[in-house]
Amino acid sequence: MQMHQITGPDDATKKENFWLDQGVDNFKAYMFITPAELSAAIVAAHKRGAKVTGHLCSIGFREAAALGIDDLEHGLLVDTEFMPGKKAGECPEEPEDPVLTAKLDVNAGPLHEMILDLVQHHVAVTSTLPVFEMGSFPGRPTMQKRVLDALSPDARSAVLERRVRASDSSRMREEYKSDVSPWPAAFKKEMEFEHAFVQAGGLLLAGLDPTGMGGVIAGFGDQREVELLVEAGFTPVEAIHIATLNGAQYLGDADKIGTIAAGKQADLVVIKGDPSKKIEDIENVETVFKDGIGYDSAKLIESVRGVVGSR
Numbered sequence: 001m002q003m004h005q006i007t008g009p010d011d012a013t014k015k016e017n018f019w020l021d022q023g024v025d026n027f028k029a030y031m032f033i034t035p036a037e038l039s040a041a042i043v044a045a046h047k048r049g050a051k052v053t054g055h056l057c058s059i060g061f062r063e064a065a066a067l068g069i070d071d072l073e074h075g076l077l078v079d080t081e082f083m084p085g086k087k088a089g090e091c092p093e094e095p096e097d098p099v100l101t102a103k104l105d106v107n108a109g110p111l112h113e114m115i116l117d118l119v120q121h122h123v124a125v126t127s128t129l130p131v132f133e134m135g136s137f138p139g140r141p142t143m144q145k146r147v148l149d150a151l152s153p154d155a156r157s158a159v160l161e162r163r164v165r166a167s168d169s170s171r172m173r174e175e176y177k178s179d180v181s182p183w184p185a186a187f188k189k190e191m192e193f194e195h196a197f198v199q200a201g202g203l204l205l206a207g208l209d210p211t212g213m214g215g216v217i218a219g220f221g222d223q224r225e226v227e228l229l230v231e232a233g234f235t236p237v238e239a240i241h242i243a244t245l246n247g248a249q250y251l252g253d254a255d256k257i258g259t260i261a262a263g264k265q266a267d268l269v270v271i272k273g274d275p276s277k278k279i280e281d282i283e284n285v286e287t288v289f290k291d292g293i294g295y296d297s298a299k300l301i302e303s304v305r306g307v308v309g310s311r
């Protein structure tokens, strides 16, 4: 992955064509991109069959849909379009407003219209519930031991310190003028949004975002995402499809990967238990097959114990 600060619409087209020439077929726009730059990036990508996703801030979801974006990262919590006083093409100083998010209604009004608009424009949404859960607010489980064991000592103490700071009640009173954290309600609203988006016919993808406070790590975080989708109201099988088939569909590779079928690539996991009934079983991976080659999960996890986050 490479991140470039672009200097205007022409530069967006130029940089993108460079990477298209190298075979890149998916681009991610980031928070401060201008509408003109995003538009140029989308036109250049689509011309050559590539796609553009975005973790946006300066541009709201409906505006991005109108520009032709293919996917929106992270979901409702990063959509700035409902903020009063939002200036066109500018990222607000506080890009997330959990108090406002919690008040929106998925069944009526502007949020409902936004959902219908995304579906109509065939814009996918990537759910990244684990990174929001890591924000450490009341009512969420403590960090899993297997995650803490995987992290290097430095990374582990940094994550734990950040979590303590995030849940500090005096800081919260200062920030939200309330003793009650707005995050549980905002997180619940994010889940409602993702469920309503799918009910309306939207293509939801599953991510985890292994960034944030550093406590969401690849693999374990992907499994946590599927568990959180079930908490959001999807059946276990629906949640598994979101994390497998939907991603393959978005990439245009559903004929090769995404489900288990004769003639498809052997990209699959062998799990002890039955996650279609008990979703937590998804954590019990025994073997991962990639292109037909099996990898022993326990051995792989053991080989990186205590080093994740150190380099």
Ligand SMILES: [Zn+2]
Binding pocket: 055, 073, 074
């Ligand atoms: Zn992002």
